Amino acid sequence: MFAFTETKPSGTAEPEAVFISWLLWQPRGAxxxxxxxxxxxxxxxxxxxxxxxxxxxxxxxxxxxxDGPVH
Known part of the structure; x- marks a missing residue:
């Protein structure tokens, strides 16, 4: 059984957590x-x-x- 340790609502994740989650969900070879x-x-x-x-x-x-700002 999994235990949730995050106490914040899902909409308040830190940018780094969102970024890592996005990376993990990318298909192999993407x-x-x-x-x-x-x-x-x-x-x-x-x-x-x-x-x-x-x-x-x-x-x-x-x-x-x-390298710089992306438009």
Whole structure:
């Protein structure tokens, strides 16, 4: 049996936890850089909205190989 140790609601996960979960759910052989770039583009609409979103976007941009801001 599994025990849940997270006490926060699921919508309040830290950016690093979301990023790791996303990585673990990628299919074997996936182009992680290309998939990360898709996530960066999805998160772009939340520009300046929340520091957690900005951090998550930066994590994906880093994986995508972005040297600077990704548009």
């Amino acid at each position: 182009d992680l850089a290309a998939e990360a770039l898709k996530e960066v583009q999805k998160l772009a609409r939340y520009k300046g909205a929340d520091p957690h979103i900005a951090r998550l976007r930066a994590l994906f941009a880093s994986l995508a190989g972005a």
